[in-house]
Amino acid sequence: MSSEWPLWEVFIRGQHGLNHRHVGSLHAPDAELAIRHARDVYTRRNEGVSIWVVPSAQITASSPSEKGPLFEPANDKVYRHPTFYDIPDEVGHM
Amino acid sequence: MYAQMVKSEASTDDPELLAAFQARIDAGEKIEPKEWMPEAYRKTLIRQIGQHAHSEIVGQLPEGNWITRAPTLERKAILLAKVQDEAGHGLYLYCAAETLGVSRDDLTEQLLNGRMKYSSIFNYPTLTWADIGAVGWLVDGAAIMNQVPLQRTSFGPYSRAMIRICKEESFHQRQGYDLMRAMATGTAEQKAMAQDALNRFWYPALMMFGPSDKESIHSTQSMAWRIKINTNDELRQKFVDQTVPQAQYLGLTIPDENLVWNDEKGGWDFSEPDWSEFYEVLKGNGPCNTDRMEARQKAWRDGEWFREGLMAHARKSAARRVAAE
Numbered sequence: 562m563s564s565e566w567p568l569w570e571v572f573i574r575g576q577h578g579l580n581h582r583h584v585g586s587l588h589a590p591d592a593e594l595a596i597r598h599a600r601d602v603y604t605r606r607n608e609g610v611s612i613w614v615v616p617s618a619q620i621t622a623s624s625p626s627e628k629g630p631l632f633e634p635a636n637d638k639v640y641r642h643p644t645f646y647d648i649p650d651e652v653g654h655m
Numbered sequence: 656m657y658a659q660m661v662k663s664e665a666s667t668d669d670p671e672l673l674a675a676f677q678a679r680i681d682a683g684e685k686i687e688p689k690e691w692m693p694e695a696y697r698k699t700l701i702r703q704i705g706q707h708a709h710s711e712i713v714g715q716l717p718e719g720n721w722i723t724r725a726p727t728l729e730r731k732a733i734l735l736a737k738v739q740d741e742a743g744h745g746l747y748l749y750c751a752a753e754t755l756g757v758s759r760d761d762l763t764e765q766l767l768n769g770r771m772k773y774s775s776i777f778n779y780p781t782l783t784w785a786d787i788g789a790v791g792w793l794v795d796g797a798a799i800m801n802q803v804p805l806q807r808t809s810f811g812p813y814s815r816a817m818i819r820i821c822k823e824e825s826f827h828q829r830q831g832y833d834l835m836r837a838m839a840t841g842t843a844e845q846k847a848m849a850q851d852a853l854n855r856f857w858y859p860a861l862m863m864f865g866p867s868d869k870e871s872i873h874s875t876q877s878m879a880w881r882i883k884i885n886t887n888d889e890l891r892q893k894f895v896d897q898t899v900p901q902a903q904y905l906g907l908t909i910p911d912e913n914l915v916w917n918d919e920k921g922g923w924d925f926s927e928p929d930w931s932e933f934y935e936v937l938k939g940n941g942p943c944n945t946d947r948m949e950a951r952q953k954a955w956r957d958g959e960w961f962r963e964g965l966m967a968h969a970r971k972s973a974a975r976r977v978a979a980e
Contacts, residue, residue, distance in 0.1 A: 564962060564963050564966040564967075565758060565759060565760045566962065566965075566966060568753070585747060585750050585815075585816075585819075586750045586753070587746060587750065588759055590962075590965040590966045590968070590969040591965075591968075591969035591972065591973070594965065594969075601739075601743070602743050602746050602747075605736075605739065605740065605743065605823075606823070622689065624689065625687070625689050625690045625691070
């Protein structure tokens, strides 16, 4: 029980041209085996063309209590979206 | 179900926080691991997801029993793939449970010392090849009934694990039905084997949903938290209604003389399983409880040197890399 394998987070690129996406986690003794396990656990049905693994302990996450200060400032900046601007029909597609 | 009779915990948290939490769930928001949650929600979920994970892992044993004796190479490859999926499903669920702050080894230990349970269904033996068909068709069929609604459960990691599992699980049920169909349309002897498998697995499959929980306080709390979506009776009824016509198509008879169509409710009336048998199995007195636990304990013991060896190698290589830098 003393030597539980560390936890790794797994990211898979589903198709060429897409980002790697977090799919889950797994235990493995080292990075090489983490990739092999990720292949067995997360790509049994052709789900991926590339795998990243990262030790879970190495991930720094924003804290849920910071949600307000971090993300609310974006709420009142509607002018960042193209739909904020009225373009007359005569101008055509923009 | 794969998680049966999961007891919920009484909440002792601040009522204001509890109300805010409930409001999030009622609004359909997902709860993520690092966010505040009632201790009781956390503990109940660890119990439920853990039991579900253990069921996937122990569930490999009755089917693994037939891999070397599958009648054709194709059936063998299918069965291997299915059993491998069950291992994968166990892993997705363990990962979801671990986000709640319990370690993998702790979960494993609790299975091995009997403090955590797995589904009663896996304490029944797979005596003939037709049983492999019955397991896929009925056992996975019953599991899907429960897992499909759980895709909408309130806890994010559990919901995501369920979505993955459901995507893969449909293959399990279909291969089981396909196998049963091959048997049911084969020789008279093969058809008799299929009928025998249905006879033996029918009531244990109905037991998977657990006894009626219409009046259970645990169930009410879990439903409020959306970690349980339907009552056991609702799911059992749905399962029977789905399965009866499938059995009829195969020309097999459901072993229940009280089975009759009820026009009023638009579903089948059926006999309850023998609940005293269910409680005996949960207590450890089913036909295979001892075998299953021994197999898991042996696998854990036999693998110890290997797990430790790989860890030692990883530590050494890391140290060597640091020294080289």
